[in-house]
Amino acid sequence: xxxxxxxxxxxxxxxxxxxxxxxxxxxxxxxxxxxxxxxxxxxxxxxxxxxxxxxxxxxxxxxxxxxxxxxxxxxxxxxxxxxxxxxxxxxxxxxxxxxxxxxxxxxxxxxxxxxxxxxxxxxxxxxxxxxxxxxxxxxxxxxxxxxxxxxxxxxxxxxxxxxxxxxxxxxxxxxxxxxxxxxxxxxxxxxxxxxxxxxxxxxxxxxxxxxxxxxxxxxxxxxxxxxxxxxxxxxxxxxxxxxxxxxxxxxxxxxxxxxxxxxxxxxxxxxxxxxxxxxxxxxxxxxxxxxxxxxxxxxxxxxxxxxxxxxxxxxxxxxxxxxxxxxxxxxxxxxxxxxxxxxxxxxxxxxxxxxxxxxxxxxxxxxxxxxxxxxxxxxxxxxxxxxxxxxxxxxxxxxxxxxxxxxxxxxxxxxxxxxxxxxxxxxxxxxxx
Numbered sequence: 001x002x003x004x005x006x007x008x009x010x011x012x013x014x015x016x017x018x019x020x021x022x023x024x025x026x027x028x029x030x031x032x033x034x035x036x037x038x039x040x041x042x043x044x045x046x047x048x049x050x051x052x053x054x055x056x057x058x059x060x061x062x063x064x065x066x067x068x069x070x071x072x073x074x075x076x077x078x079x080x081x082x083x084x085x086x087x088x089x090x091x092x093x094x095x096x097x098x099x100x101x102x103x104x105x106x107x108x109x110x111x112x113x114x115x116x117x118x119x120x121x122x123x124x125x126x127x128x129x130x131x132x133x134x135x136x137x138x139x140x141x142x143x144x145x146x147x148x149x150x151x152x153x154x155x156x157x158x159x160x161x162x163x164x165x166x167x168x169x170x171x172x173x174x175x176x177x178x179x180x181x182x183x184x185x186x187x188x189x190x191x192x193x194x195x196x197x198x199x200x201x202x203x204x205x206x207x208x209x210x211x212x213x214x215x216x217x218x219x220x221x222x223x224x225x226x227x228x229x230x231x232x233x234x235x236x237x238x239x240x241x242x243x244x245x246x247x248x249x250x251x252x253x254x255x256x257x258x259x260x261x262x263x264x265x266x267x268x269x270x271x272x273x274x275x276x277x278x279x280x281x282x283x284x285x286x287x288x289x290x291x292x293x294x295x296x297x298x299x300x301x302x303x304x305x306x307x308x309x310x311x312x313x314x315x316x317x318x319x320x321x322x323x324x325x326x327x328x329x330x331x332x333x334x335x336x337x338x339x340x341x342x343x344x345x346x347x348x349x350x351x352x353x354x355x356x357x358x359x360x361x362x363x364x365x366x367x368x369x370x371x372x373x374x375x376x377x378x379x380x381x382x383x384x385x386x387x388x389x390x391x392x393x394x395x396x397x398x399x400x401x402x403x404x405x406x407x408x409x410x411x412x413x414x415x416x417x418x419x420x421x422x423x424x425x426x427x428x429x430x431x432x433x
Contacts, residue, residue, distance in 0.1 A: 032062035032326070032333050033086035035076065037069035045348055049341045053333070056340075060329045062087070073100060076321060080105040085321035087330035088337065090143050094317040095390035097132045097140035102388050102429055107320040109138045112331045118339055118355070127313025127381035128354040134388065135220075142315035142354045143338050144346045146278035147381035148202055148211070149311075149373050150300065151285075154293040156181060156192070156273040167295060171212070171302040174274070175242070181273045182246060190255045193246055194273045196266075197239040198401070201276045202314050205397045206385060209235040211276075211299050214308030217385040217393060225426060227393070227419040228412065236404055236411040238302065249405040268292060278314060279350050279374045286365045296370045298377065313381040315354065352378045389425045396421050 038046050043066050050064045067075055069092055077100070079085040085105075091097060100106050113119045119141065121129045127147065132140035154164035160180045168174035174194065183192035201208055209215040215231035218224070226232075243252045255271065266272040268289035275281065276299050285292055301309060318338050324330050342353050347360045352374065362371055385393065396418040404414040 032060060032088075032329060033065050034062055034333065034337065035065050035067045035072075035086040035089040037067060037072050037090075037092055039066050039068065045345070049337075049344050052344065053336055053341060057332070057336070060332065062333050076100065077103055077105050080321050080323050083323055085323050087324050087326065088318065088320050088334045090337075091317045091319065094131050094140070094142050094315045095384060097317040097319055098134055098386070098388040099391070100319065101134065101137075101139035102432075105322055106139045107322050107324070107327070109141070109320065112320075112327075113138065113141075116335070119335065123355050125313070125354060125356055125379055125381070127378070127383050128315060130383040131313065131315070131386055132317060132319075133386065140317045140319040141334075141338050142313070143318040144342050144349060144351050145313050145315035145354050145378060145381075146202070146280060146351045146374070147311040147313055147377040148207060148276045148278055148299060149377050150274060150297045151267070151277055151281065152274045152295050152297065153267060153270060153272075154295055156270055160273075164293070164295065167297040168274075168300045169298075170300050171238070174300045175245075178242075178245070190246060190251045192271045192273070193252065193255060195242070195275075196252065196272060197242055198405075202278045203312060203384065204394060205236070205239075205401050206394065207312050207314075208239065208276075210382060211309055211311045212238055212302045214306055214310075218387045220386075223426075223430065225387070225389075225393075225419055225423045227397075227422060228415045232415055233412045236401060236415065239401075240405055240411060243405065248407075249402075265289075276311075279352070279370065282366055282370065283350050286363075290365070294367070296367065296373045298373065307380070308382065310380045310382055311377060312384040313378070314384065387422075387426065388429055389422050392425055393418065393422050 034050070036046060043064070047064050050062060054061050065086065072091065073096065076085070076089060091100070097106070117123075124141075125145070128142035128145055131142055132138060150167060152167050157164040160177070162177055162180060168177055178194035181192065181194040182190070185191045197208060198204065206217060209217075209232050212235045213231040215229050215235055217227055217229075217232070219226045243249060246252060255266070265284065265288060267275050268285060285294060299311065318334060320327075320330055320334055338354065343358065343360060345351075346353050347362060350362055350366060353360065356379065384390070387393065400409065400414040400418050403409040404411050409417075
């Protein structure tokens with residue numbers, strides 16, 4: 001005869017089973033997923049950062065998933081629709097956040113960051129805090145950042161008879177020094193130049209306009225593009241006038257292309273004396289020209305200095321897709337990645353965190369004073385144009401400024417053409433909301 005199991009025993013068994021289940025929910029559940037487009041050695045670095053996250057967050061494990069940048073945005077949109085979206089993601093270029101937001105696939109972050117002691121305007125630098133926000137709603141945060149400073153080749157300065165410890169402070173200084181730096185071969189072909197205004201400037205023409213004349217490209221109050229603003233026209237004309245001194249666009253492009261085809265960096269090779277570039281470029285110098293004698297200084301000012309004549313803040317964009325089942329945990333991963341995780345990445349990349357007064361340890365090969373110079377420009381940097389048609393803006397500017405440089409259009413007409421096209425596309429986007 002079988003022994004009957006008492007109700008008391010059954011109850012004890014059920015309680016014990018529930019205790020076991022409750023003790024391991026975090027370990028049993030699926031890992032949080034973080035998508036980003038870094039592959040190769042950069043993927044390895046991201047995975048190293050993920051190991052540190054998992055070490056400090058054992059109850060909410062996460063994994064890095066490499067998704068190639070080609071088609072990244074389409075894959076992200078498809079995953080949201082299919083209910084398989086990652087818990088967070090980082091996209092190349094902060095300007096890729098708003099177009100995704102307009103597709104309706106991003107989780108607004110306002111309620112999540114409200115009251116946050118770290119992710120707030122008192123901690124995050126203005127150039128980063130004011131990006132990824134459209135008409136009062138936040139759809140992302142910047143992940144590691146930089147702003148352009150002037151990197152100059154001291155060896156070229158010495159050869160040109162210039163003091164290597166006295167870089168130009170104004171645009172007038174730079175133009176005057178350029179006349180001494182320029183070099184031609186026996187056939188009169190350009191062999192060296194001080195600056196390639198449109199090359200080596202992260203952010204291209206929009207950034208050039210920011211620090212030269214303090215221009216802007218979007219009027220948020222009027223909800224109108226302002227590409228043809230007189231300050232923008234002036235900045236383009238400055239660029240045209242500068243290269244005209246050295247034979248025009250064809251002569252200057254010939255110098256640049258000659259080195260590009262050989263895979264040689266003209267700055268490191270001594271054929272370009274000055275670059276307006278982010279701090280990460282110092283890694284290229286260390287790798288390809290470790291013995292190069294160079295300096296870092298603020299970008300020379302054009303006309304009177306002002307708070308608007310500063311570079312824009314360049315960064316990648318961190319976001320949380322819609323549809324996640326564990327939003328609280330996703331936000332914890334998101335926040336860690338753009339604070340503690342950001343510090344690790346910024347040290348590796350020779351860049352800056354997006355938060356104020358965070359001192360990092362850059363590699364020993366970075367020259368003295370570089371951290372301080374770049375920290376100053378990062379703190380003062382303005383947000384890049386915050387507009388969902390940013391990619392179209394830069395594409396059209398590339399095409400039209402080229403026509404202006406070739407004298408096929410005036411600076412004003414070139415920018416007016418961009419104004420018309422970008423406003424038309426912006427109106428389409430706004431009409432669908």
